[in-house]
Amino acid sequence: MRICILGAGALGSALGGVLAEGGADVRLLGRPVHMEAVNHSGLTLREGQHDRKVHVQAHTDAAAVGPVDLVIVLVKSFHTREAVTAARALIGPETTVLSLQNGLGHEDILTEVVGHDRVVAGKTYVGGVMLAPGHVRVGTLGKETLIGELDGTVSARLRQIAAVFEAAGLAITVSTNILGVIWDKLLVNVATGALSGITRLPYGPLYAVPEVEDCAIAAVTEAMAVAQAQGVTLATLDARDAWAKAAEGLPPEFKASMLQSLEKGSATEIDFINGAVVRWGERTGVPTPVNRVLVACIKGIEAGLGGDAAVLGRAA
Structure with missing residues (x-):
């Protein structure tokens, strides 16, 4: 092929x-x-x-x-x-x-x-x-x-x-059930992407902070509620499973793609991850305050980078 x-x-x-x-x-x-x-x-x-x-x-x-x-x-x-x-x-x-x-x-x-x-x-x-x-x-x-x-x-x-x-x-x-698969993967990205980008931590130290884990679980719980309101059948039954799966098999120095983007001074995919949860939450009437804050934080970091990151962040 x-x-x-x-x-x-x-x-x-x-x-x-x-x-x-x-x-x-x-x-x-x-x-x-x-x-x-x-x-x-x-x-x-x-x-x-x-x-x-x-x-x-x-x-x-x-x-x-x-x-x-x-x-x-x-x-x-x-x-x-x-x-x-x-x-x-x-x-x-x-x-x-x-x-x-x-x-x-x-x-x-x-x-x-x-x-x-x-x-x-x-x-x-x-x-x-x-x-x-x-x-x-x-x-x-x-x-x-x-x-x-x-x-x-x-x-x-x-x-x-x-x-x-x-x-x-x-x-x-x-x-x-590829729609369910897409949402299950989205949950994994929701768990770690924005938090890694905001804290600038690779997975080892990121997973060592209990407050970070609590925030991740809250963000994933919101996303699961949005998916269920859309009638999506998820394989993920517990928000903690998404948090655990994100780091499974990866070394402590591994960096989420969102952090990699910010370190390069590039715009992130926040609008297609936590931002997607916020948008779909608005359509279904499901509150997503944690994801909304994570989006705001990443947008703020992008604005601080200037250049293409700020332009793309505003346009997305």
Whole structure:
């Protein structure tokens, strides 16, 4: 299967590298500095304390890649429409487009850009941290990826995608309740993303502060209430499960993607995570005061960064 990772940053490179190791024909599409490093020296994956090299082609222009069988979208949420529109050269007659992005609402955007029939939904718990251009820390141990058709059917294309992941040793499940899966993953992001960004703490010290845990549980509880008001069937039955799952299998130095963005001076995906909980809460009449405060705090930090982070934060 010919695969392009659209938005090959930390997570995209980690996932693409492991898929390439499993035998898939993977192309990375991302920012010039990282892509140039990968083409020059290969992609280095660090797992635990050990590095290994993966040879994978990296590009900055979709036209250089051409049509593929599968596009895995991992750009920042607020760049989804722009990035997929600019990468139309990847889309051939049989191309499937799969979002594994954090948050809620990407499938609607993808459907508008490439058409409903091309889109499948998914979520991944695989982790990635950019150590340097061409060098990524990978977190795959016990980390599942779930994919599903928007109508809940189990299609041949889902089975083909699952087989590619399995060949790479990645845990993958084909779901008939992908909306529930999306919300279950959202709960994990709600638990740690904003709090890691606000406190600037990686997971080790973050999980050592009881007050942080209490706040996380309160935010997840609100999100669960919103999902239930929407009629979504969740696998998560206790808010503490989302808090525990967020750090499962990851090292103490692991940083949530929201913290990684802020450390780089970039805008975050807060509007697609805690912000999505607030918006859906307003639609269903479910109060979300904790998530509203977390959104406000992250927006304030973004404003303090200035530049693109402040502009995107205000526009989202």
